[in-house]
Amino acid sequence: MSVGTLRRTALYDEHVRLGARLVPFAGFEMPVQYSSILQEHDAVRRDAGLFDLSHMGQFVLTGEGVAAWADTLAINDVATMKPLQARYNIFCNEHGGAHDDTIFYRLDGRWLLVVNASNAAKMWDHLNAHMPFSGVGLANHHGERALIAIQGPKSVAMLAPHVRADVSAMKYYFCIEDEVDGVAAVIARTGYTGEDGFEIFVENEHAPKLWNDLLTRHAGEGLVPCGLGARDVLRLEAGMPLYGHELTEAITPVQAGQAWALKLRKPQFIGRDALAAQVERDDFSRIAGLVMEGRAPAREGYTVWHGHRNVGEVRSGSFAPSIGNKNIATALLQPAAATVGTALEVEIRGTRHPARVVALPFYKRST
Amino acid sequence: MAQPEHLLYSKEHEWVKVDGDTATIGVTDYAQNSLGDIVYVELPKVGGKVEQFGNAGVIESVKAVSDLYSPISGEVLEVNNALDADPAAINRAPYDEGWLFKVRLADAGETANLLGAADYEKLATL
Numbered sequence: 001m002s003v004g005t006l007r008r009t010a011l012y013d014e015h016v017r018l019g020a021r022l023v024p025f026a027g028f029e030m031p032v033q034y035s036s037i038l039q040e041h042d043a044v045r046r047d048a049g050l051f052d053l054s055h056m057g058q059f060v061l062t063g064e065g066v067a068a069w070a071d072t073l074a075i076n077d078v079a080t081m082k083p084l085q086a087r088y089n090i091f092c093n094e095h096g097g098a099h100d101d102t103i104f105y106r107l108d109g110r111w112l113l114v115v116n117a118s119n120a121a122k123m124w125d126h127l128n129a130h131m132p133f134s135g136v137g138l139a140n141h142h143g144e145r146a147l148i149a150i151q152g153p154k155s156v157a158m159l160a161p162h163v164r165a166d167v168s169a170m171k172y173y174f175c176i177e178d179e180v181d182g183v184a185a186v187i188a189r190t191g192y193t194g195e196d197g198f199e200i201f202v203e204n205e206h207a208p209k210l211w212n213d214l215l216t217r218h219a220g221e222g223l224v225p226c227g228l229g230a231r232d233v234l235r236l237e238a239g240m241p242l243y244g245h246e247l248t249e250a251i252t253p254v255q256a257g258q259a260w261a262l263k264l265r266k267p268q269f270i271g272r273d274a275l276a277a278q279v280e281r282d283d284f285s286r287i288a289g290l291v292m293e294g295r296a297p298a299r300e301g302y303t304v305w306h307g308h309r310n311v312g313e314v315r316s317g318s319f320a321p322s323i324g325n326k327n328i329a330t331a332l333l334q335p336a337a338a339t340v341g342t343a344l345e346v347e348i349r350g351t352r353h354p355a356r357v358v359a360l361p362f363y364k365r366s367t
Numbered sequence: 368m369a370q371p372e373h374l375l376y377s378k379e380h381e382w383v384k385v386d387g388d389t390a391t392i393g394v395t396d397y398a399q400n401s402l403g404d405i406v407y408v409e410l411p412k413v414g415g416k417v418e419q420f421g422n423a424g425v426i427e428s429v430k431a432v433s434d435l436y437s438p439i440s441g442e443v444l445e446v447n448n449a450l451d452a453d454p455a456a457i458n459r460a461p462y463d464e465g466w467l468f469k470v471r472l473a474d475a476g477e478t479a480n481l482l483g484a485a486d487y488e489k490l491a492t493l
Binding site for chain 1: 407409425430432451
């Protein structure tokens with residue numbers, strides 16, 4: 001296999017030193033695991049884990065026209081965001097399918113838009129293709145700024161000594177602009193694991209020292225580096241969509257259970273009419289949560305049966321330590337089969353295995 | 368973990384322990400390490416037949432499904448049922464508690480197609 005021109009984040013050398021298993025991911029060499037996916041998963045649920053997310057796309061938007069303009073491209077409200085607020089938002093195509101799911105951050109004098117690594121090029125092109133004549137400036141910082149996430153119940157306790165402001169007082173989905181260990185940082189109380197935690201944006205040059213200092217200082221309290229493998233199990237348990245699985249150019253936010261983010265009272269945005277019509281008809285296939293009865297995992301692409309009817313396919317599947325060590329999955333199902341409690345079967349290598357539809361999320365933290 | 372000397376190995380990273388006309392089969396330490404956390408294993412049926420280097424089931428890690436091959440031909444006598452509840456035994460003790468299945472050898476001469484510990488070691492340290 002040729003690694004070609006894979007990019008590396010500012011933390012690549014640290015991953016190598018930590019013995020990470022590196023894989024190509026969205027054009028970057030990224031750690032899938034350091035020790036074991038299950039150990040890293042358990043650390044996040046019990047103590048805290050540290051993630052390198054520097055491969056994700058980061059765009060900075062400036063100018064008076066940003067909010068109104070963004071409101072015409074994405075489904076959730078941008079203009080109503082308060083200073084230092086963060087908000088989940090989805091950019092759609094004309095048919096209501098998703099270009100990407102993203103997070104906007106309203107910072108001082110600028111906006112930060114974080115997009116999936118796999119969609120960074122597509123989203124950059126999309127934003128540029130819809131630039132207004134004036135009022136909006138765009139800068140692409142993909143790969144130029146580091147993003148480190150600390151996630152887990154001990155996140156506050158571990159991060160607090162490094163930040164001047166009181167991070168425990170931060171509201172969920174809000175940010176501060178402060179310093180971490182003396183270097184400028186944007187800190188957001190956001191995450192993709194279902195646990196408490198923070199996402200920390202710093203300049204590339206400061207990332208290795210911050211990463212190492214956090215690990216050195218808090219390893220004794222259980223902090224471990226965590227890779228993309230654990231990240232995927234955690235987000236699936238927490239019922240969070242992953243672009244390419246629960247959201248695609250052909251799967252709309254409404255189908256993916258993200259209609260809460262759809263603000264139809266906004267008069268005009270790309271996909272609005274298609275999404276409004278979809279909500280109205282309510283006859284669409286939709287993402288549902290499944291729990292397998294047995295030990296065989298459901299995987300992406302497996303057919304789902306309801307009696308004799310093929311009612312859809314699995315979109316994501318995993319062994320789930322936080323769900324009683326059961327196998328969980330999301331599936332895109334015909335509406336009649338998607339009701340909570342429905343008994344279904346997932347076809348695994350020609351044999352049908354029993355499963356049941358459950359409400360999402362599979363996992364909710366207790367605090 | 369150094370390769371146990373008394374075992375024979377396949378290029379697909381299985382080991383075989385021959386005992387007269389029966390053999391025990393498992394996957395090597397290199398295999399379990401490459402796979403990562405094993406969460407499920409599908410073994411051949413007792414009474415069924417396996418072919419040397421033919422498909423014998425599936426081993427699943429958290430992220431992937433991998434084909435399991437039999438390093439030797441024979442009739443399946445026993446499978447390690449404990450792996451149903453504890454597939455992680457394969458990671459913990461691949462040569463011991465993590466054994467997969469036992470066969471009555473169809474042709475003891477097939478061992479000539481397998482590698483000794485020293486030759487497998489070269490393969491497993493690439």
